Amino acid sequence: MFCYQCEQTARGTGCTEIGVCGKSPDAAGLQDLLLDVAKSLALRLSAVPSAQRPADRSEMIEAALFATVTNVNFDTTRLEMQIRDLADAAGRGLPSDSAGLNALADLVGIAARRRVDGDDITGLQELLTYGLKGMAAYAHHARRLGHTSAAVDDFTIEALAALARGETDIGRLLDLTLRCGEASVAVLALLDAANTGTFGPQTPGAVRMGHVPGKAILVSGHDLGDLKALLEQTEGTGINIYTHGEMLPAHAYPELRRHTHLAGHFGGAWMWQRREFDTFPGAILMTTNCIQRPADSYADRLFTCGPVAWPGIAHVSGQDFSAVIAAALEAPGFTDSASTGEHQVGFGHHAVLGLADTVVGAIKSGAVKHFAVIGGCDGTDTGRSYYTDLAAGLPQDWIIMTLGCGKFRLLGHDYGQIGPLPRLLDMGQCNDAFSAIKVAQALAEVFGCGINDLPLNLILSWYEQKAVCVLLALLHLGVRNIRIGPSLPAFVTPAVLQVLVDKFNVMPVGGVADDLKALTAA
Ligand code: FSO
Ligand code: SF4
Structure with missing residues (x-):
């Protein structure tokens, strides 16, 4: 191979x-x-x-x-x-x-x-x-x-x-x-x-990062339609539904959030699933990537659906989740409550552009000096602490827009507010890079300049091929100076990289201190 x-x-x-x-x-x-x-x-x-x-x-x-x-x-x-x-x-x-x-x-x-x-x-x-x-x-x-x-x-x-x-x-x-x-x-x-x-435009709101007593199903992956079907099929059963990984932004959508048994978010990004699924006392549903080799401890209460499959793991065809529900009822469920706090979701383009006057006013007054998009896909590489440290080190007058499972590198730090605006705006899943694009385009229009003239930097983490799609989308829009890490793709040869550098000034992420210096020097 x-x-x-x-x-x-x-x-x-x-x-x-x-x-x-x-x-x-x-x-x-x-x-x-x-x-x-x-x-x-x-x-x-x-x-x-x-x-x-x-x-x-x-x-x-x-x-x-x-x-x-x-x-x-x-x-x-x-x-x-x-x-x-x-x-x-x-x-x-x-x-x-x-x-x-x-x-x-x-x-x-x-x-x-x-x-x-x-x-x-x-x-x-x-x-x-x-x-x-x-x-x-x-x-x-x-x-x-x-x-x-x-x-x-x-x-x-x-x-x-x-x-x-x-x-x-x-x-x-x-x-x-x-x-x-x-x-x-x-x-x-x-x-x-x-x-x-x-499901309605995303609206800002707080998500419980933890659990409550009761039977439980954990839903991972990206497919909001599967989550919706499961929420409907578990209505009135007493089973609580928790999001995992890239499902976190589901809490931002009114048509999903209105189900009160969408009880919270459990765990972090996809690559910690073996540890996290092991401790989850209910059934687990993977709706898309990223699945890892299942541990024996949870293999019999793990289900796949849609395109995702692992040999020997039960696969739900269509959206009849009765086997998942039965497994959840059989499992012990949570007997206690626990929480690591709340996380604000819902800053998709509708919500951010709904605050356009506030955002533009904050830029004009100097309260907001700069924007950074820090996000993308997370992975196990230890170099990915770069994103955590970079975000934490940015000046207090920078707004950080984040998306994708790369956002989990940024959680657990209090970024504070600038007036009514949280400094960390969670725009959603990796595909919600579209929201970052919409916001950048709107700002460029207000200020009568190109996207590359905005006080905006993109610092992206990549893992798999959806990140390639997002990167190519940004390049098509002419976005320059994108930083990519934690390492460059093996399939991009030096000659191809040179073309991307010449045309778009794509660059690898560097050291945190050096990059902070370069980013804030402008
Ligand atoms: Fe992440 Fe996985 Fe959403 Fe990817 S969960 S790594 S690029 O599949 O798609 O951000
Ligand atoms: Fe798996 Fe990535 Fe290796 Fe391909 S390159 S086999 S997707 S780990």
């Missing part, structure tokens, strides 16, 4: 024996093959005008791409079924046995392509592929809420078809990558419309 798509890749170069994430060589090979048949299907569809393409094909491609995102689908049986479905739709014959599929996978994987095309071209092809994977994840959530975009679907097919043809022209690959940024903006807007249209 060879995989270098995420930040925790082995030795910073690539996982070759087994994934640091726990992905087996067989699952890695099947994911490579799944991507390859998705490209074949896209190539076939690209020959047909978009209006005449069978309705379910984009959804199939989207599901295939999402299945290959880091920490989503580790189940070889499910991967093989998906490969065969896509191959059928693509009219492509495949070996009938698993060994044959594995052998085929070796021919289409990254290592084989690197031997032919070299590191730079393969790296650029993968950069585009990972942007498409991130888009697919967000598009999937939007689609489940009834929101789709022909522009997004068509671009995915066009880009995958180019990859299927083995596009090696660096100029064309760069062009597709930057256009992937344009499609990424569209998909972030799509999911924002889906979430706020279905």
